[in-house]
Amino acid sequence: MSAPAVTLSNVTKRFGEEVVAVDEIDLEIGDGEFFSLLGPSGCGKTTTLRMIAGLEFPTEGSVRIFGEEMGIRPPNKRPVNTVFQSYALFPHMSVFDNVAFGLRMSGIEGSEVDRRVNEAIELVRLSGMGKRSSRQLSGGQQQRVALARALVNRPKVLLLDEPLGALDLKLRQAMQLELKDIQQEVGITFIYVTHDQQEALTMSDRIGVMSRGKLLQVGPSEEIYESPANRFVAEFIGETNFIEGEVTAPGEVKLSNGTLVKARTHSEPGSAVTLTLRPEKLNINAPDTAVPPDRCSLEGKVHRRIYYGDALFYEVDIGTVVVDVMVENRPGVPRWSEGDEVVLDFHPEAAEALTE
Amino acid sequence: MTQLAEYEKVEVNPELEEKAEKEKARRGLFTALPAYVYLIAFFAIPLVLVFVFSFASRSRTGTPVLADWNLESWARLFDPLVAGLAWRSLWLAVVNTLLCLLIGYPFAYWIATRQRSSTRNLLLVLVLIPFWSNFLVRTYAWRTLLDVDGFVTQFGEATGLWGQLLFTLPAVFIGLLYGYLPFMVLPLFAAIERIDWNLVEAARDLYASGSDAFRRVTLPLSRPGIVAGSILVFIPSLGAYVTPDILGGPNTTLIGEYIVTQFGAARNWPFGAAVSSAILIVMLIATIYYFRSGGRTL
Numbered sequence: 172m173s174a175p176a177v178t179l180s181n182v183t184k185r186f187g188e189e190v191v192a193v194d195e196i197d198l199e200i201g202d203g204e205f206f207s208l209l210g211p212s213g214c215g216k217t218t219t220l221r222m223i224a225g226l227e228f229p230t231e232g233s234v235r236i237f238g239e240e241m242g243i244r245p246p247n248k249r250p251v252n253t254v255f256q257s258y259a260l261f262p263h264m265s266v267f268d269n270v271a272f273g274l275r276m277s278g279i280e281g282s283e284v285d286r287r288v289n290e291a292i293e294l295v296r297l298s299g300m301g302k303r304s305s306r307q308l309s310g311g312q313q314q315r316v317a318l319a320r321a322l323v324n325r326p327k328v329l330l331l332d333e334p335l336g337a338l339d340l341k342l343r344q345a346m347q348l349e350l351k352d353i354q355q356e357v358g359i360t361f362i363y364v365t366h367d368q369q370e371a372l373t374m375s376d377r378i379g380v381m382s383r384g385k386l387l388q389v390g391p392s393e394e395i396y397e398s399p400a401n402r403f404v405a406e407f408i409g410e411t412n413f414i415e416g417e418v419t420a421p422g423e424v425k426l427s428n429g430t431l432v433k434a435r436t437h438s439e440p441g442s443a444v445t446l447t448l449r450p451e452k453l454n455i456n457a458p459d460t461a462v463p464p465d466r467c468s469l470e471g472k473v474h475r476r477i478y479y480g481d482a483l484f485y486e487v488d489i490g491t492v493v494v495d496v497m498v499e500n501r502p503g504v505p506r507w508s509e510g511d512e513v514v515l516d517f518h519p520e521a522a523e524a525l526t527e
Numbered sequence: 528m529t530q531l532a533e534y535e536k537v538e539v540n541p542e543l544e545e546k547a548e549k550e551k552a553r554r555g556l557f558t559a560l561p562a563y564v565y566l567i568a569f570f571a572i573p574l575v576l577v578f579v580f581s582f583a584s585r586s587r588t589g590t591p592v593l594a595d596w597n598l599e600s601w602a603r604l605f606d607p608l609v610a611g612l613a614w615r616s617l618w619l620a621v622v623n624t625l626l627c628l629l630i631g632y633p634f635a636y637w638i639a640t641r642q643r644s645s646t647r648n649l650l651l652v653l654v655l656i657p658f659w660s661n662f663l664v665r666t667y668a669w670r671t672l673l674d675v676d677g678f679v680t681q682f683g684e685a686t687g688l689w690g691q692l693l694f695t696l697p698a699v700f701i702g703l704l705y706g707y708l709p710f711m712v713l714p715l716f717a718a719i720e721r722i723d724w725n726l727v728e729a730a731r732d733l734y735a736s737g738s739d740a741f742r743r744v745t746l747p748l749s750r751p752g753i754v755a756g757s758i759l760v761f762i763p764s765l766g767a768y769v770t771p772d773i774l775g776g777p778n779t780t781l782i783g784e785y786i787v788t789q790f791g792a793a794r795n796w797p798f799g800a801a802v803s804s805a806i807l808i809v810m811l812i813a814t815i816y817y818f819r820s821g822g823r824t825l
Contacts, residue, residue, distance in 0.1 A: 224732055225731075225732075226728050226731070226732070245731065245736075245737075246728070246731040246732045247731050247732070247733075247734045247735055247736055248734075251732075252732055252733065253729070253732045255725055255728070255729055257723070257725055259723065259725040259726050259728070259729035260729075261726060261729070261730075261744060262726075262748070263747045263748060272730070272733045272735075272743075273733035273734050276730075276733055276734040276735045276739060277734045320733065321732075321733075324733070324734070
């Protein structure tokens with residue numbers, strides 16, 4: 172059908188001789204998609220976003236927006252707008268003038284400016300605040316102005332660089348859902364840069380995980396969480412346990428402590444793998460509990476119990492490694508103490524054997 | 528909950544706040560006391576004396592007499608000769624301020640946008656180096672350069688672009704521009720360096736061309752520097768004495784030199800005092816107006 176909203180082909184960005192900020196990235200982002208670039212700070216996600224915005228130019232490779240090659244086209248000639256991390260509101264202008272800036276720069280005048288600015292201010296629920304100076308606003312309000320200022324131009328793609336980073340937790344969670352609603356309302360492509368995996372999982376249609384300039388895995392939230400491509404992705408997204416082992420047969424892994432378990436394997440028998448098992452996928456039982464035949468079991472000893480409020484974390488020593496187990500804090504769930512012998516069980520589908 | 532409300536009530540108690548404010552002001556006064564004493568003794572009192580002398584009369588030999596108070600000296604300000612001098616000084620100061628701004632802004636911008644802070648510091652030191660030697664000495668150096676056998680004049684004559692400059696108005700401009708440019712560059716640099724470059728990027732992202740982004744964002748945000756620099760250049764330019772005296776000629780007399788003459792050779796202290804006071808008032812009005820117009824961003 173139509174061209175993807177953004178296509179990055181073999182994009183590399185070097186700063187100076189040695190720093191490779193972005194390393195040969197290939198990525199397609201569909202029209203109307205909410206796409207997140209997720210990674211730790213310094214992984215190149217912001218640089219990638221800036222290359223789409225035109226605030227940086229790739230050293231190699233090409234950036235296309237709706238099929239059109241961007242080359243070294245300056246930011247003012249690209250059909251994208253950015254919500255900056257620090258909001259970057261013009262301090263010498265009112266809220267209205269901030270939001271109207273893009274429209275005025277593109278030659279729109281008079282009542283149309285008024286109408287569209289007021290519409291945008293309403294969309295981010297700041298009605299009546301137009302005359303305020305941008306310096307009189309709280310962090311959350313500034314964030315909304317920054318959003319309105321970008322959306323008012325009806326860009327084909329909206330770029331968001333950690334827009335919620337400076338807000339406190341409650342406000343951030345509320346804004347996550349609101350952003351998602353706004354995205355569905357306006358129906359434009361959002362490319363969202365964040366280091367917060369929870370945020371990415373909550374909001375995105377698809378996530379691209381980056382580390383050290385490389386794009387490690389691209390996929391829907393669930394796929395990224397449930398079947399990470401490698402150790403980095405598994406560890407960066409949520410909590411997980413790693414257990415070393417060796418594939419003995421397709422779908423079967425011998426763990427470092429000698430236990431034979433079933434798992435999702437993708438490599439030949441004999442190859443060394445790391446099993447990733449999320450804490451919430453494990454059950455904890457009394458010793459000599461009969462584990463259903465379709466599940467695998469691991470024997471261990473409770474090393475420590477940590478109270479999280481909504482959950483309990485048990486650190487269980489299975490001989491070679493300590494495995495975290497999460498148990499929801501519900502009434503009637505038995506509690507284990509330090510030193511208790513226990514049996515852990517999990518479904519083979521929950522165990523992914525990683526090779527890197 | 529009620530306890531919290533009680534607590535908040537105490538916190539906004541206006542009486543307590545007022546007391547705290549007063550206490551703060553008292554402490555502030557104490558630390559500023561030496562400066563106050565100095566300024567009152569060596570600035571405020573002499574200034575009042577000048578103002579008082581402007582209403583005094585003079586004896587036949589020229590000594591000022593603090594009696595027979597009159598407005599004669601003030602009336603003489605409208606004398607065409609004096610008004611002409613004042614007018615020349617005023618436009619010269621305005622033009623010099625504009626020239627400094629025109630030359631200083633790109634330079635300050637260039638320094639402020641250097642990536643490495645060591646480069647920026649080095650460039651700033653270069654701007655300040657002239658201050659390490661005496662202003663009078665530097666002005667005499669210009670005299671040598673602008674004189675008949677000076678480098679600048681020789682170059683102008685060789686290329687046919689200009690003749691001798693010394694004792695002409697251009698020489699005074701060169702001297703003033705040279706002398707006051709650093710006072711423009713430094714505050715401009717401070718203001719431009721403080722600008723958040725994300726704002727310029729944001730403007731570019733919002734369809735502003737490079738020049739639009741400069742006009743709409745960079746320039747308005749460097750306004751505090753423009754205001755401060757203009758004041759720092761305008762005021763001493765208006766009252767300039769050394770530069771026009773050394774580099775200018777009989778046709779370039781400025782109000783500053785004229786005042787000196789009144790206190791010296793002409794022995795007319797009341798009139799000198801009146802001209803001084805008048806300039807002071809003009810500067811005060813100009814400064815207040817200028818600060819007001821740029822006040823919000825300062």
